[in-house]
Amino acid sequence: MISPWQRWIACLALGSAPLLAAEGSPCRAQIIVSPAPQTAPLTDADVLQALGDAARVRLRLIRAIGPALFLLQLEGEQNDADCAAAIARLQADSRLLSVERDVRRQRQEY
Numbered sequence: 001m002i003s004p005w006q007r008w009i010a011c012l013a014l015g016s017a018p019l020l021a022a023e024g025s026p027c028r029a030q031i032i033v034s035p036a037p038q039t040a041p042l043t044d045a046d047v048l049q050a051l052g053d054a055a056r057v058r059l060r061l062i063r064a065i066g067p068a069l070f071l072l073q074l075e076g077e078q079n080d081a082d083c084a085a086a087i088a089r090l091q092a093d094s095r096l097l098s099v100e101r102d103v104r105r106q107r108q109e110y
Helices: 004-014 017-023 045-055 084-091
Strands: 026-035 058-066 069-078 096-101
Touching: 026 084, 045 058, 045 084, 069 084, 084 096
Parallel strands: none
Antiparallel strands: 026 069, 026 096, 058 069
16 A cells, blocks of 8 residues: 555656546546336436436436437546446446447548
8 A cells, every 4th residue: 555655755756747636536428328118217307316326426417319318427436537337337227228438439441
């Protein structure tokens, strides 16, 4: 275990700012979510709050992108820079059929 004093010295020696910022950075990601049929609409703030509380994340509706498909902003725990743990917790929730990171697709050149 590195003490705060050792971390400060290492940061000073290495140029510090990136190391200190990365440690406390919460994850942020846009996700595409499809709720299970029995789940209330994700346009309801209380439903988003309940889902977020269960997964220990904050969820914000960006927009509906289909009849049962929603684009959400996810903000999770510190030290989960890629949001993998937060997304996994949401994927395990029976109220959701699918949870995927919103990945911008690009044309492939062959």
